[in-house]
Amino acid sequence: MTNLELQKTANEVRKGIVTGVHAAKAGHPGGSLSAADIYTYLYFEEMNIDPKDPKKADRDRFVLSKGHTAPGLYSTLANRGYFPVEDLVTLRKLGSYLQGHPCMQHVPGVDMSSGSLGQGISVACGIALGAKMSNADYRVYTLLGDGEIQEGQVWEASMFAGHRKLDNLCVIVDNNGLQIDGKVEDVCSPYPIDKKFEAFNFHVINLDDAHDFDKIRAAFKEARETKGMPTAIIAHSLKGKGVSFMEGNADWHGKAPNDEEYAVAMADLEKIAQQFA
Amino acid sequence: MADIKKVATRESYGNALVEVGKENPNVVVLDADLAAATKTGVFKKAFPDRHIDCGIAECNMTGIAAGLSLAGKIPFMSSFAMFAAGRAFEQVRNSIGYPHLNVKIGATHAGITVGEDGASHQCNEDIALMRTIPGMVVMCPADDIEAKAAVHAAVEYEGPVYIRFGRAAVPVINDNPDYKFEIGKGTILREGTDVTIVATGICVDSALGAAELLAKDGISAEVINICTIKPLDEELIINSAKKTGKVVTAEEHSVIGGLGSAVCDALCKSFPAPVCKIGMQDIFGESGSAAALVEKYKLDAKGVYEQVKEFLA
Numbered sequence: 001m002t003n004l005e006l007q008k009t010a011n012e013v014r015k016g017i018v019t020g021v022h023a024a025k026a027g028h029p030g031g032s033l034s035a036a037d038i039y040t041y042l043y044f045e046e047m048n049i050d051p052k053d054p055k056k057a058d059r060d061r062f063v064l065s066k067g068h069t070a071p072g073l074y075s076t077l078a079n080r081g082y083f084p085v086e087d088l089v090t091l092r093k094l095g096s097y098l099q100g101h102p103c104m105q106h107v108p109g110v111d112m113s114s115g116s117l118g119q120g121i122s123v124a125c126g127i128a129l130g131a132k133m134s135n136a137d138y139r140v141y142t143l144l145g146d147g148e149i150q151e152g153q154v155w156e157a158s159m160f161a162g163h164r165k166l167d168n169l170c171v172i173v174d175n176n177g178l179q180i181d182g183k184v185e186d187v188c189s190p191y192p193i194d195k196k197f198e199a200f201n202f203h204v205i206n207l208d209d210a211h212d213f214d215k216i217r218a219a220f221k222e223a224r225e226t227k228g229m230p231t232a233i234i235a236h237s238l239k240g241k242g243v244s245f246m247e248g249n250a251d252w253h254g255k256a257p258n259d260e261e262y263a264v265a266m267a268d269l270e271k272i273a274q275q276f277a
Numbered sequence: 278m279a280d281i282k283k284v285a286t287r288e289s290y291g292n293a294l295v296e297v298g299k300e301n302p303n304v305v306v307l308d309a310d311l312a313a314a315t316k317t318g319v320f321k322k323a324f325p326d327r328h329i330d331c332g333i334a335e336c337n338m339t340g341i342a343a344g345l346s347l348a349g350k351i352p353f354m355s356s357f358a359m360f361a362a363g364r365a366f367e368q369v370r371n372s373i374g375y376p377h378l379n380v381k382i383g384a385t386h387a388g389i390t391v392g393e394d395g396a397s398h399q400c401n402e403d404i405a406l407m408r409t410i411p412g413m414v415v416m417c418p419a420d421d422i423e424a425k426a427a428v429h430a431a432v433e434y435e436g437p438v439y440i441r442f443g444r445a446a447v448p449v450i451n452d453n454p455d456y457k458f459e460i461g462k463g464t465i466l467r468e469g470t471d472v473t474i475v476a477t478g479i480c481v482d483s484a485l486g487a488a489e490l491l492a493k494d495g496i497s498a499e500v501i502n503i504c505t506i507k508p509l510d511e512e513l514i515i516n517s518a519k520k521t522g523k524v525v526t527a528e529e530h531s532v533i534g535g536l537g538s539a540v541c542d543a544l545c546k547s548f549p550a551p552v553c554k555i556g557m558q559d560i561f562g563e564s565g566s567a568a569a570l571v572e573k574y575k576l577d578a579k580g581v582y583e584q585v586k587e588f589l590a
């Protein structure tokens with residue numbers, strides 16, 4: 001895909017996020033929007049996947065360690081053709097397969113259930129190790145929040161990944177700087193994030209603009225070409241990206257827009273769409 | 278009786294892993310720096326490339342096991358019951374139980390027979406914790422033969438399984454040519470008419486010993502061995518309760534949430550009967566030899582006998 005196509009697609013993913021969370025009257029738009037370009041790049045460009053065969057054996061795997069940003073994953077999967085985009089409005093509703101946090105038994109394309117922070121990266125390490133033990137050459141990607149890395153298990157897993165030289169593993173930290181209680185450095189600073197992963201024997205890539213597809217492309221290429229150690233991409237992003245009143249505002253971590261706010265949000269995204277037209 | 282063979286079920290675990298490892302190349306074993314104690318060392322020696330030491334990080338090990346199962350392996354994650362079921366409970370619940378992954382948890386050093394290490398390491402809560410996870414099979418073998426059979430059965434079963442093993446050597450009681458093992462099936466080891474003793478793990482041998490002592494007093498005790506606590510062989514227990522009218526449960530575990538609770542859950546649905554729960558009576562253990570602790574906390578044959586007598590009085 002060209003950058004323009006990726007930008008258009010990411011904008012559609014953002015519309016799906018806002019629409020799903022609005023319909024659910026609950027959910028996590030902020031961190032879904034900050035990671036929308038990463039999600040889009042992974043599923044439309046980077047990963048070896050097939051929406052018609054979600055379980056194909058040699059597919060690349062994705063574990064959403066920051067499971068609360070399920071609206072971002074679901075919207076990406078829907079736009080990629082795993083299930084109808086129209087179903088996004090069933091998010092979080094009784095009887096819907098689109099559970100509040102990803103459930104692998106119910107959602108086509110979801111490789112692992114998640115939601116409890118810090119656990120997805122361990123599972124991603126296990127899949128990556130399993131691939132190596134089976135001489136399979138698929139890659140494993142996992143997306144973490146920058147608040148999530150306050151969980152100790154993240155560093156248990158990182159020690160393991162570095163020790164085992166899991167170069168088929170790519171950890172992405174969505175570094176949008178905000179968590180529920182405020183700025184990550186005010187709550188309990190995880191910085192320096194890059195130095196920490198380096199200390200755990202990762203190859204670290206500082207992606208200074210996680211909304212620039214040239215830079216995203218370069219980061220994932222570098223990760224793919226890195227041998228002998230796992231890669232961590234520290235993706236500097238803007239929480240709420242694309243929706244004016246959500247950008248950089250921790251209040252929109254886990255809150256749904258009301259009808260008026262939804263109209264403003266969709267108008268914002270429509271304006272962006274027109275820029276690409 | 279002096280020649281009774283005794284084997285710690287953790288030894289059986291290690292030996293059975295080698296057997297299933299030979300049969301199935303997908304079997305892999307994980308440890309958290311306790312391979313020497315969980316007795317998986319024999320597997321490590323036989324299949325060094327299929328043994329993964331995760332270091333002292335049980336929560337991560339749980340996720341690694343989950344990931345390995347997603348990659349087509351059959352992982353046995355090993356640690357002490359305290360850490361596998363206790364420390365990593367939420368990881369077992371969310372990373373293994375919720376997605377219903379094909380992970381086997383081999384939890385050794387369960388109960389007070391951990392001995393000298395004391396209460397910090399004596400897990401009397403693991404059966405209770407694991408029972409609450411939907412879809413989790415929970416087994417507590419009584420001896421070497423049952424422990425090995427449980428490991429083999431776990432490999433054949435698709436889904437999460439928790440198996441509880443002990444540190445101390447226990448008598449082999451199932452060494453007979455007719456022995457068959459099936460997940461979810463209990464066994465009547467001794468028929469009786471006055472009281473039913475439902476036991477698991479090391480308490481099965483204690484229950485058999487207690488039944489001998491009771492017989493001398495003219496009391497006929499039926500002894501049921503329950504290896505699979507979940508799913509429980511409810512029919513076997515209810516039918517026995519209908520015959521005897523009184524039920525005693527015996528386990529090296531808290532009386533809250535373990536076998537005793539599972540038996541009460543089963544009985545209260547269709548045949549409410551008086552139940553005496555023998556086990557750790559909502560207390561922590563302490564340091565001491567396994568034998569001394571089992572005696573003090575009345576989990577040996579004499580202790581079970583006395584409590585049954587009191588119950589029937």
